[in-house]
Amino acid sequence: DVQLVESGGGLVEPGTSLRLSCAASGFTFSSFNMNWVRQAPGKGLEWVSTISSSSNYIYYADSVKGRFTISRDDAENSLYLQMNSPRADDTAIYYCARGALFCSGGNCYPKYFQHWGQGTLVIVSS
Amino acid sequence: DIQMTQSPSSLSASVGDRVTFTCQASQDISNHLNWYQQKPGKAPKLLIYDASNLETGVPSRFRGSGSGTAFTFTISSLQPEDIATYFCQQYDNLPLTFGGGTRVDFK
Secondary structure (H helix, E strand, O other): OOEEEEEOOEEEOOOOEEEEEEEEEOOOHHHOEEEEEEEOOOOOEEEEEEEOHHHOOEEEOOOOOOOEEEEEEOOOOEEEEEEEOOOHHHOEEEEEEEEEEEEEOOEEEEEEEEEEOOOEEEEEOO | OOOEEEEOOEEEEOOOOOEEEEEEEOOOOOOOEEEEEEOOOOOOEEEEEOOOEEOOOOOOOEEEEEEOOEEEEEEOOOOHHHOEEEEEEEOOOOOOEEOOOEEEEEO
16 A cells, blocks of 8 residues: 655744655655645645656745755655745645656646645744 | 636535536646545545546546536535545646635535
């Protein structure tokens, strides 16, 4: 069975940093693109970032571009999200999700999120 | 960014009812639309991809239809376990965007 387990969330002060991790099991991690999706308390879903297998394609939402960095370690079957200079509006449950890509015009983009972790809560507050 | 508008934002129905709600895209997205179900305190679950394709293992009472800018999600016979919030999501253009959700509960 596909399992995704996020960790690293907690209370963080604005302007500091935090690294989220996602441990994957039950599938060949290196073959799949991975994503972070977040959900502010009581709100809807927001796509954050995508990294393809082999890290050929990396995408970010404008709201986190330049502050967050997605990465993966295929040897460790792990996905990461480095959150620098977090703001209050980054407060959310962060989900790790395995997805599929949609390829068009020589590029590939995230398509859907097929398997999700249970999420890790990040609270940005002083 | 492509805006996804779901309506209604909530609805109440009885067990066995046919339930329908919609998702409107701010521009033509072809069939590049997915639907998710989220139960309270849980992660979302992919139900339908490419507007009308049922994800493996998802009951056939769930159905998606539409293309272009107008999409519909239907539960043919509401079951107790279907109480949840449903989100649409487009992948025609980055950033991927979700609708605000339709919450389904019992009358």
